[in-house]
Amino acid sequence: MLKIENLHATVAGKAILNGLTLTVPAGEIHAIMGPNGAGKSTLAYVLGGRPGYEVTEGSVTFDGRDLFAMEPHERAAAGMFLGFQYPVEIPGVSYLQFLRESLNSQKRAKGDAEFSGAEFIKLAKTQAATLGMDAEMLKRPVNVGFSGGEKKRAEMVQMGIMDPKLAILDETDSGLDIDALKAVGHGINEIMRAPEKSVLLITHYQRLLDYVRPDRVHVLSRGKIVRSGGPELAMELEREGYAEVAA
Amino acid sequence: MNDQLTNREARDAIAKEYEWGFSSDIEQEFAPKGLDEDTVRFISAKKGEPEWMLDWRLKAFHAWLEMEEVDWAKLDIPAINYQDAYYYAAPKKKEALKSLDEVDPEILRVYEKLGIPIEEQKVLAGVEGARKVAVDAVFDSVSVATTFREELKAAGVIFLSISEAIREYPELIRKYLGSVVPQRDNYFACLNSAVFSDGTFVLVPEGVRCPMELSTYFRINAENTGQFERTLIVAEKGSYVSYLEGCTAPMRDENQLHAAVVEIYAHEDAEVKYSTVQNWYPGDAEGKGGIFNFVTKRALCAGARSKVSWTQVETGSAITWKYPSCILKGESSVGEFYSVALTNNRQQADTGTKMVHIGANSRSTIVSKGISAGRSDNTYRGLVRVLPGAENVRNFTQCDSLLLGSECGAHTVPYIEVRNPTATIEHEATTSKISEDQLFYAMARGLDAESAVALIVNGFAREVLKQLPMEFAVEAQKLLGISLEGSVG
Numbered sequence: 102m103l104k105i106e107n108l109h110a111t112v113a114g115k116a117i118l119n120g121l122t123l124t125v126p127a128g129e130i131h132a133i134m135g136p137n138g139a140g141k142s143t144l145a146y147v148l149g150g151r152p153g154y155e156v157t158e159g160s161v162t163f164d165g166r167d168l169f170a171m172e173p174h175e176r177a178a179a180g181m182f183l184g185f186q187y188p189v190e191i192p193g194v195s196y197l198q199f200l201r202e203s204l205n206s207q208k209r210a211k212g213d214a215e216f217s218g219a220e221f222i223k224l225a226k227t228q229a230a231t232l233g234m235d236a237e238m239l240k241r242p243v244n245v246g247f248s249g250g251e252k253k254r255a256e257m258v259q260m261g262i263m264d265p266k267l268a269i270l271d272e273t274d275s276g277l278d279i280d281a282l283k284a285v286g287h288g289i290n291e292i293m294r295a296p297e298k299s300v301l302l303i304t305h306y307q308r309l310l311d312y313v314r315p316d317r318v319h320v321l322s323r324g325k326i327v328r329s330g331g332p333e334l335a336m337e338l339e340r341e342g343y344a345e346v347a348a
Numbered sequence: 349m350n351d352q353l354t355n356r357e358a359r360d361a362i363a364k365e366y367e368w369g370f371s372s373d374i375e376q377e378f379a380p381k382g383l384d385e386d387t388v389r390f391i392s393a394k395k396g397e398p399e400w401m402l403d404w405r406l407k408a409f410h411a412w413l414e415m416e417e418v419d420w421a422k423l424d425i426p427a428i429n430y431q432d433a434y435y436y437a438a439p440k441k442k443e444a445l446k447s448l449d450e451v452d453p454e455i456l457r458v459y460e461k462l463g464i465p466i467e468e469q470k471v472l473a474g475v476e477g478a479r480k481v482a483v484d485a486v487f488d489s490v491s492v493a494t495t496f497r498e499e500l501k502a503a504g505v506i507f508l509s510i511s512e513a514i515r516e517y518p519e520l521i522r523k524y525l526g527s528v529v530p531q532r533d534n535y536f537a538c539l540n541s542a543v544f545s546d547g548t549f550v551l552v553p554e555g556v557r558c559p560m561e562l563s564t565y566f567r568i569n570a571e572n573t574g575q576f577e578r579t580l581i582v583a584e585k586g587s588y589v590s591y592l593e594g595c596t597a598p599m600r601d602e603n604q605l606h607a608a609v610v611e612i613y614a615h616e617d618a619e620v621k622y623s624t625v626q627n628w629y630p631g632d633a634e635g636k637g638g639i640f641n642f643v644t645k646r647a648l649c650a651g652a653r654s655k656v657s658w659t660q661v662e663t664g665s666a667i668t669w670k671y672p673s674c675i676l677k678g679e680s681s682v683g684e685f686y687s688v689a690l691t692n693n694r695q696q697a698d699t700g701t702k703m704v705h706i707g708a709n710s711r712s713t714i715v716s717k718g719i720s721a722g723r724s725d726n727t728y729r730g731l732v733r734v735l736p737g738a739e740n741v742r743n744f745t746q747c748d749s750l751l752l753g754s755e756c757g758a759h760t761v762p763y764i765e766v767r768n769p770t771a772t773i774e775h776e777a778t779t780s781k782i783s784e785d786q787l788f789y790a791m792a793r794g795l796d797a798e799s800a801v802a803l804i805v806n807g808f809a810r811e812v813l814k815q816l817p818m819e820f821a822v823e824a825q826k827l828l829g830i831s832l833e834g835s836v837g
Contacts, residue, residue: 151788177794189789193807202803203793210794242807259793 102127102267102299103148108159109324110147117143119324120159125267125317130293130300132310132335135321136343141303142186144321145271148301149183150176163267177203178210180266182259184273188252191243196255197225199243200262207263228261232288249276257288268293269301274309286312307339320346382431385409388542391436395511395546398518408531408541415535421669421698422727422759425640428605435543435576496560503559505589506551510578513549520551524582528611528648528675536607536669537644540576544609547578552587552618561817563592577608583618585651590621592820606665608643616651616678623816624672625824627664627831633722635694638666645672646702649681649710657684658701659815661824663831666695671729673702676710676738683712686812688824690805690831691724691756700730700761705741705771714745717809719828720756721835727759732773734766741771749779750808752801752835802829 103125110118117140125131135141146154148161150173161168163181171179191199205215216224229236232254244252253273260268273285290313293300302315310318310332318334319326320343328334328346338346380387388409392402417425500507506517514521531541552558583589593610606628612620622645631638641664647656658672674683685701703712712732720726732743749758760777782804790800806813806825813821 149788149792152784172796173788173791174794174796174800177792183792185789185792189783189785191786191790191804191807193810194803199790199793199803202799203790203795206796206799207794263793 102164103301104162106160108147108161109157110143111155111157112143112153116157117324118147121321121325123319123326125299125301127299128296129316130289130302130313131317131319132302132304132315133319133321134304134307134335134338137305139321140324141305141321142271145183145186145269145303148181148269149173174206175210177263178207182263182265182268184256184260184268184270186272186275188244188256190245192245194243195241196239196243197222200225200239200259204262224262225258228258231261231291232257233284234258250278250281253277253285254281254288257285257292261288261292264292266297267299267301269303271303272305273302274304274306282309283312285309289313307335310335381434383433383435383543387435391543391545394436395514397511397514400518400522401514404525405542408538409543411532412535412538412542415532415538417535418669421729422725422761423667423669423696423698425667428640430539433605436545499559503556504553505556505558506549507562508549510544510547510549510580513580517549517551520582521549521580524580524611524613526611528613528646529609529644534644536642537609540578540607540609540644544576544578547580547608549579550581550589550591552583552589554584555586556584557587558589561590561592575606577606579608579610581610581612581620581622583612583614583620583654585615586617587615588619590623590817592623592817594625594627604640606639606641606643608645610643610645610672612647612656614647614649614651614654614656614678614681617653618651619655619657620647621657622647622659622672623820624658624660624662625816625820625827626660626662626668627827630664630693630695631666633693635666638695639664640667641665641670642667643670645670646675647673647683648675649678649683649707651681652679652707653681654678655682655684657686657815659686659812660688660699661812661816661827662687662689662697662699663827665697668695668697668699670699671701673704674712675704675706676712677706678710679707680709680711681707682710685712685714685716686815687716688719688809688812688828689716689726689728690719690828691721691726692831692835693722693724695722695724697725698727698729700728702731702733703743704731705734705738705743708737708739709741710738711742712744714743714747715811716745716747717812718747718749718758719752719805719808719832720749720758721752721832723755725757725759727761729761729763731763731765733763734768734771734773736767738768739770741768743771743773745773745775747775747777748808749777750805751779751781752832798829798833801832801835805829805832
């Protein structure tokens with residue numbers, strides 16, 4: 102599904118990723134853990150195609166296609182979903198309008214039939230219910246006046262609506278209380294646990310992994326994967342701390 | 349010397365001919381180039397106007413000669429040679445096109461994006477013989493227009509061209525024309541008073557709620573009225589009317605200078621909603637060839653509890669100079685101004701409103717959304733004036749500017765003059781840029797860069813767009829996106 106080889110990237114001239122190699126097969130959930138400054142968010146942005154994040158070496162293929170040959174919106178249409186650590190406010194644009202236009206734009210890119218207004222609202226309501234979110238919230242402007250937890254829940258609703266092949270979730274667990282954490286974990290399992298789907302879960306803490314069990318755990322340090330293992334590696338990190346494990 | 353005399357004689361002869369009889373066969377379809385008293389006489393004669401109307405025009409013309417162009421706006425206006433223009437039915441220099449294949453593909457693409465039906469596209473582009481077909485196609489034959497007219501007539505609403513109104517309702521025109529915008533109000537209004545070519549007259553009688561949205565669109569004879577248009581709307585006691593002006597499709601016009609005047613007179617408890625979508629040709633990317641749009645729009649809320657609401661979406665023209673205003677004379681009268689002004693490339697806009705509070709308890713709301721892109725300049729200029737006798741006035745002003753790129757300008761120039769201590773005046777202003785965060789977020793969800801910008805801009809303008817009648821709002825939304833094409837990156 103996702104194959105990253107020897108990835109090097111810079112931000113404002115500063116090297117952040119230094120030869121990262123990682124493969125996420127279809128049907129698997131991989132967690133990437135690491136201390137602050139290890140390059141976790143940079144990895145998410147590079148995979149999403151954010152301007153300003155320059156790839157200097159290496160390659161990434163997504164579903165067999167060269168990821169860097171695609172614009173951010175083309176990556177979305179190809180089935181990639183990027184969950185934001187800090188979801189962005191768009192005043193005056195409701196979630197419903199935003200998501201319907203985004204989704205239909207993806208559909209057009211793929212040559213599929215677009216959703217009608219009624220079909221879309223039904224889909225949105227179903228997905229909101231899965232995440233325990235009041236569908237009325239989707240009439241509000243995108244992320245405006247939402248609490249941190251509500252924003253993250255809304256990101257998961259978006260993921261449910263987009264129904265991606267690959268989800269890259271950047272610190273989706275940060276700033277969540279225990280109920281929201283449960284809901285988000287439940288959402289990830291409901292939406293993404295499938296043989297043809299994959300998740301790259303980027304997180305600082307182990308606690309989300311209590312609700313979403315990863316197939317593999319990787320430790321990122323100074324822009325490289327320094328250790329990989331099964332779910333038990335997360336527990337070890339929690340016990341020993343990054344300094345010990347990544348040393 | 350000799351030549352000049354001959355010219356003058358010729359002009360006099362033309363003018364005289366029309367003094368003699370209006371019904372005589374007038375072959376000449378346009379006034380000679382230039383502007384003098386004879387031009388004014390020619391226009392009046394051409395319209396078959398009565399003596400008092402000609403006198404009114406001439407008075408305006410002489411006043412205009414002594415006035416000077418305005419220069420206080422933040423606009424760079426090239427010198428206009430008023431003698432190098434046609435003032436009546438300027439000949440269409442461009443030949444009628446044989447088919448849409450001859451139309452600039454760029455324009456066709458915009459029509460397509462707006463979803464304009466083929467037949468209507470032909471009319472807009474000036475394809476030979478298209479008009480009648482299009483009228484049939486768009487309005488389902490003239491009979492629909494006739495049906496509308498009959499429905500309006502049954503309600504007692506007068507809705508016709510101002511030329512017809514001058515002939516058919518001279519008393520009403522004499523009473524109201526110039527009553528809101530006096531001839532000498534400003535240079536361009538004065539010019540309009542002298543040479544206005546046509547326009548619209550609306551009167552909604554006492555207690556009548558106009559049964560439909562009135563639109564210049566439905567007036568078949570609306571051709572060639574663009575240059576010096578004159579609109580007069582009278583809402584009698586307790587009446588209501590919603591009036592739509594303009595067109596979202598980019599309209600090309602040979603006339604560079606447009607100086608329209610709109611007057612609205614609202615009596616006691618009357619309400620008028622006036623919506624505009626203006627998309628005149630803005631010129632090329634360097635601003636060459638665009639329209640100068642110098643418009644005077646004003647409403648007099650004369651009666652108690654009368655209400656006038658201006659909503660405008662301005663995306664076109666090379667230069668826009670426009671301040672739809674309300675004189676809030678009636679006690680508890682209400683004025684509203686909702687505006688989206690978008691400028692791109694080399695466009696310049698200096699637009700806003702004036703709310704003049706004379707009546708006690710009068711209220712006004714101003715919501716202005718300026719969007720600047722390219723190397724354009726966009727200024728909000730607004731006046732809120734409270735006169736000494738106006739007790740308990742309230743005004744709320746919100747002025748937001750959105751910048752795309754770093755070469756454009758956004759300016760906010762509020763004038764607040766309060767001469768009564770009981771007034772409550774609030775003014776809020778913001779300036780922001782479309783952030784990279786917003787753009788990337790929207791793109792990561794599947795929108796391309798242009799769609800993402802269009803979505804964010806529409807969100808920014810939402811408060812204003814939702815004031816527009818439904819179909820107008822949908823078109824205006826698309827228009828904002830199209831007008832910003834090429835401004836990303």
